Amino acid sequence: MLRLYATVAAGGFRRHATYRVATAAGVFTNTVFGFVLSYTYIALWDERPQLGGYSIDDALAYVWIGQALITVCGMMGGGFEDELIERIRTGDIAVDLYRPADLQAWWFSAHAGRSAYQLLGRGVVPMAVGALAFHFTLPSGPGGWIAFLVAVALGSTVGFAIWYLVAMSAFWLLDGQGVVQVAWLGGLFFSGMLLPLNVFPGALGEVARMLPWASLLQVPADVYLGKYVGWELAGAYAFQGCWALVLFGAGRAAQAAATRKVVVQGG
Amino acid sequence: MRAVPFIELESLEKVFTVRVRGNAGLFRREKREVRAVDGISFAVERGEMVGYIGPNGAGKSTTIKMLTGILTPSGGRLRVAGIDPARERTRLAQRIGVVFGQRTTLWWDLPLKDSYRLMHRMYRIPDARFRENLDRCVELLELGELLDVPVRQLSLGQRMRGDIAAALLHDPEVLYLDEPTIGLDVVSKARVREFLRDLNTSRGTTVLLTTHDLTDIEQLCSRVMVIDHGRLMYDGELSGLHAVGESERLLMVDLERELPPITDVPGSRFVRSEGPRQWLAFPATTSAAPLVAAVAAKYPLLDLSVREPDIEAVIAKMYGGTREERRESLR
């Protein structure tokens, strides 16, 4: 069974690796946005150095981490939910449900492969360009990079779990666009994609830092910047892990309910 | 007044340049020419019903795309109703109807009649004429109860009938049909064919039909054109195609027990056997009845069936291909 999912993951990697033009276009767009955001952050931190506990170098690193992780952690869409919703809408999903493989595990494997490709294909180049154009903070040594990658993997898992749950809603709401939009809002704003969550004031900031979307960018970025020391790092991972478990569970429950619904209706 | 052919092609050509990733390196690409349509000439008179057949990739859809003005020919001359399709695509669009079997032009989430309303306005069909045409289609294609049903709830056969009606509301003089019966059940197929026959005889609409189903051609078209590798290989009656292609039908017999190959029945050729089941081939131009009688007289027969040759097989037989390939395609 594990071999099957490994094959699916490898397929997900290869499938996206064939879209060279799309990857190049994505890298270009991420880089352009990286530049625009960098200048606004420079202006902001010029006025308020040490805003949110970040130095200007930290803030710039944050910008480019965000651009690198957009598709990896699914801040602006998981990249698979449209296809899944379409399958639900057209009823093709019934075929998937009768497959011996588990639906959620199947899509998660494909997502894992895709994310791995996106990290290499769309993450590395914008980071490198950003590092050349601006001087920003780099992790201290290989340990820092490894800790960062673990946080990214967890963030990517939470991202998948969120979008899977969103897609499942299409079983009940025939046109899933409304829910997609809400999730999009969450991903864009509460992930810290537009502004780091630690710059958010008072209660808004506290709430934002507790929501699952914080796992996507804020936590990985803070791990990268070395803001967690010792047991704090374990705590950060635990925060991501808990959300991953909760959302995976919710996705499974929705899937089970949907399966019953499909079986009752006969597809 | 001399009759000018309604559709006229003279040495029509379409050459595509495709870039293939060569072995030379990651970014080096080799250019290669593909002659999708390689000098085709034919004429179709007004009111004809013609089958246009050929294997996948033979150039059928490229021809249709040039006839509708979507693609610009690379060479040759082309006229449909006196119009050069490539130059006057939108004007020609008023006079042609197109149905793709595998792609619907109807609006998925809306009632069927809404799609027709769009056609009404987009093609600027006068109100009276629109109503008249719609009523006729509704009656003949039995769409009455479906008009208020969202298209997504229609069955494949219902949707195909809906699509055909949509293509006819503006009184096209020629109708292009691409696989109109694909995926339909027997009843729906029969209904679609009957409608097309009626359209052709009573309205005089010219019909050009591409299909993989030889029965479509047999029941509808007096004339068939075969295209392969971008060239016109045959243009004439269907029976003539069988003669040229020496096509064979297959008789499958189930015997009571496993027996040695049946080779002693005249007019037939043993193809293969699987346990008590055997396959015999015989010319498509002869009747199966005497053959069946001869087999039944000599062998303990349980069941039998006859398979018509499909187009791929006929074409494979007509033009090259080893004997082995022919046998494969007959299976």
Place this chain on the structure above:
Amino acid sequence: MAEATRVGADSAAVHEVDSAGIQEMDPDAIHEMDSGAIHRKNERRPYGPLADSWRTYRLVAGMWIRSTMTYRASFALTLVTSFCVTFFDFVVILLMFGQVKGLGGFGFAEVALLYGTAGTSFGIADLTMGSLQRMGKRVRDGSLDTFLMRPAPLLAQVAADKFALRRFGRVAQGLLVLVWALLLLDVEWTPLKVLLLPVTVASGTVIFASVMVLGASTLFWMQDAAEVTNSFTYGGNTLLQYPPTIFAQELVRGVVYVVPLAFVSWLPALYVLGRPAPAGVPEWAAFVSPLVAAVCCGVAGLAWRAGIRSYRSTGS
């Protein structure tokens, strides 16, 4: 208006031929009279190419609106969330100004004016032409052919494809911020400044829409490159929401002289605010936005025609 101008380029050629009197030479004319298809003789369109495109656009968009309305609950939700998504986009600026008094020497009201003008223009362009970026799929799966078989301008059909009324949320948000900025601003209004504002929003819309058509034109060759357009549309919109003073001067010069996005809002808004134009740009540049928009239209129209021509010769 914006789309119509460019659509015109598409159907102009056809229209010319239409009125060239080819019908008189039509050998089928007599037969047609016989078969009763007389209405075709009246097919000479009384409509110009612009009116034709606008009519097509309305027809197709109308169908999409009806389709959306079959899922009413979902539509209401998308409209609200679309507004919220863009609202939160502005919240970021509010949050920034919660921490600082000015950005690059610009106060809140001034930044809000930049945001409002660019946001409204972008919102209208996105509402009307935003679907163009999804055309790549139509090219890839061949459904574009269906559009080409209809007697209607292609650009209008593609632009109205999947028309989503929910994108009006962005227009509403842009207008709201713009009104807010105007209430807060302490500017000495002259008739010229008052006139300049609506002209700016209109020109900005046309410039953004042109960029979208230009981007869509490239999809005829490269169906996967849709995202590049985003960096100029969404990216451009984000850029224009902030004062030019915070960006590197090369970047500013780039959006003045290369991709003329600065004319969408920066240059006219700076004049309204009584601030000098950036990067050594002359002051009268604030008034040439309509001209720039017209040029953009022309370029986009040419690119679109080249795109169709290429598609019709390669069929890819």
